[in-house]
Amino acid sequence: MPPMNQIVVQTILLPPDRRDETVLNQAKNLLTKSLAPVNENLADKDYLIGDFSAADLMLGHSCFMANRLGCVSEEMQNIKDYVARINARPAFQKAITMGE
Numbered sequence: 001m002p003p004m005n006q007i008v009v010q011t012i013l014l015p016p017d018r019r020d021e022t023v024l025n026q027a028k029n030l031l032t033k034s035l036a037p038v039n040e041n042l043a044d045k046d047y048l049i050g051d052f053s054a055a056d057l058m059l060g061h062s063c064f065m066a067n068r069l070g071c072v073s074e075e076m077q078n079i080k081d082y083v084a085r086i087n088a089r090p091a092f093q094k095a096i097t098m099g100e
Helices: 003-013 021-044 054-068 077-088 090-097
Strands: none
Touching: 003 021, 003 054, 021 054, 021 077, 054 077, 054 090, 077 090
């Protein structure tokens, strides 16, 4: 299971008595390692390949959720800025609020 999925399972889906801190910490560490090259790639870009693209559709939500769950460190400012740009898009706002 990819680290972001494991983090969601361990922090949201499982009841507290079934959560495993070791699994959660391993997933967070792996996610941090996975996000490092994304953070570097975004250093001089607004979006992953320059202009908003399908790549941002696929990765943007994962970055949004990682940030929302506190898994994006302050050192990863490029990702935090990227998430803010993704979050500001009207279609993204519509998509994440559809079930509310």
